[in-house]
Amino acid sequence: MGHFMIQRSINYVINLVKGLWSLIIGLSITGEFFVRRKVTVHYPRQVVPKEASESFRGPIELVGSVKDPSVPRCISCMMCVTACPSGCIKVVKNKAPKLTPEEEARYAEAEARGEKVKRPSAPKNPAVYEYDFTYCSLCACCIEACPVDSIRFSNELYLAGTSRDDFKYDLISRLERKAKEDPKAASELLPGPRGPKKMVAAEAAASSENASEVSA
């Protein structure tokens, strides 16, 4: 019994000394941080380097097609509009080109001759692609729904505006602007470290099986 008591009191003292020592360790850690380089990026004067912003998932943007980066891959299938829970995407399909009277007459003539006539169909890419970021919850449903990988998250970190309308984007003109600046980046499937979208879909399908093998 006495032996046990001695053991306990020795342990108590040891713990006490350890505790006091841990206080000093704590102070030394904060002291070290005090003199180390500061990591804050002071926004108006500095911005985060591009590599750091690559993993940021900002407002969505359209991806240009490989042939012509200024034209989106979008096929106006409306899947994104359907998938969006906030209803912040608005897509208007392109109409078939209006035929001149002569062309119309030629087609009618050919039809009358009994030929199989194929009038020009509407281009698949959308006429209007509007995106209201004020309602967007960045849930990525549209990105997952898109069958042709035409939507991706942008890396835009610094968003500021003076009115609500500043966050209603016309994504087609935005893509055109981007394609002019850097055609390759505009048509890149998914920039940054996220990996190809198809892989994301595969990952979603087989998430339970081999999540570790899918590289990020």
Next chain:
Amino acid sequence: MIMTVLAYLAFALYFCLIIGGGLMAVFCSNLVRALVGLIATLLGVAGMYLLMQSPFLAFMQILIYVGAVCVIIFFALMMTAGGNENEDGTPIPLGKYARSFLAAIMPLSVLLPVIFLHPVDSADSPVATPLAELGRGLTEDFVLPFELISIILLIAMAGAVFLAWERRNK
């Protein structure tokens, strides 16, 4: 000359503090306000000690009575259920008034005869007693009363612990 005037002014201030605080302590229905009145009185008494050239007593008065005793009373008041006894508006029975008056008279009935039967010559201008002399008095000449007081405090403390113990066991 100017010092005398200032001393009188200080005396008047302390006097008002003591009397006003005392009245507040007696007549406030709110217990916490009454306690604030008590604190004012104690501060006034500390000021009087200062005028009587005994800063040691004055500081002790503030340190112990204002800083500790009143805080403890305040604490106790805060933890107990608020509201005064007379909330339902029933008239307080006369006997209660009589008993409170009796309780108020009690200390006076002890102190007054002592003051009148054994008056102490008051000095024209008070003389400060050095702290060392005070300490020597407490540990040599008046060692018995001093120790008796500490025994009383010890008993009070033991009683408090005992009461708390009972409560906890229930």
Next chain:
Amino acid sequence: MEILSFWTIVQLVLALVAILIFISGNAIILVWMERKIAGYIQRRPGPVEVGPEGILQCVADAVKLLSKQILKPTHADSLLYWLGPILIFFAVPLIFMVIPFSPFFTAYEVDLGILLILAFSGINVLSVLVAGWSSNNKYSLYGAARSVSMSVSFEIPLLLAVLAIAFQTGTLNLSTIVAKQGGWPWQWNIFVQPLAFFIYFVCAMAETNRAPFDLGESESELTAGFHTEYSGMGFALFFLAEYANMVVVCCVATALFLGGWNGPFLDGFWWFLAKAYGLLIVMMWIRWTYPRMRFDMILNLNWKWLLPLGALNLLGTAFVLKLIETPCIKEFLEGWGIL
């Protein structure tokens, strides 16, 4: 207290004005320091926009506080509600009066300097209670109750630590205590009484409601503790008093333990201020290092460790003092040149 002369009064008034300026100027510098230290410890720059390195940020904040509306909760006790912030501030200038910044730079020499400081710093506790109770808010009440039960208990080891110094030097006059110490660190009282200094410093942090003992205003649990309901100047006074009290405890520690105005060369108030500010920086460093302690842990620390240690330290001091007064030992020590 000697009879006051007319010139003493003039001196007192001047000192009071100087002290008030000192307190408010200090508060601004200290708040800035605190925010800078907090930032640097968290690897961010702290305030940088207003003025060079953000030093004017606190001035801007003060202006904001001044211009804010002063509100009182509906069922608050209006007399006590306003008494709280006034009471907490009224003792502070008085305490500064007796702090010996330098031999010629003490506002008012009192033989009972330490006692005065201890007596008037007890009023803080009272004002915290008054403020917390009268706010008619449960958070305020909880904050006040916690902070007061802590302050009342930490006052005891603090007194014991100070008493050890008073035993050793045989006086309660701060200037005399400082004058008895030398310029070099091994001539300071901290060298003789390290335990007393440790106890004093821990208790001082508790008395000023600083983290890790900031139970009175534990933001994460009690919004702002006892001053939850105060806005504008009411809050500003509490804020000012907190920093003023920090300066007070650090000044007292400097005078009692760190040799006050004595320095290795060129004695003067700059040494005093440098030491006091060093202690303040340590206090801030500690605040931004340790998490807030739990209530029962704090009281355990006080009653089970600091109080017995303080009492033992006091007994030990008394024993050693008696021992070296014994003739034969005194002779022996004098022979070796220690005394």
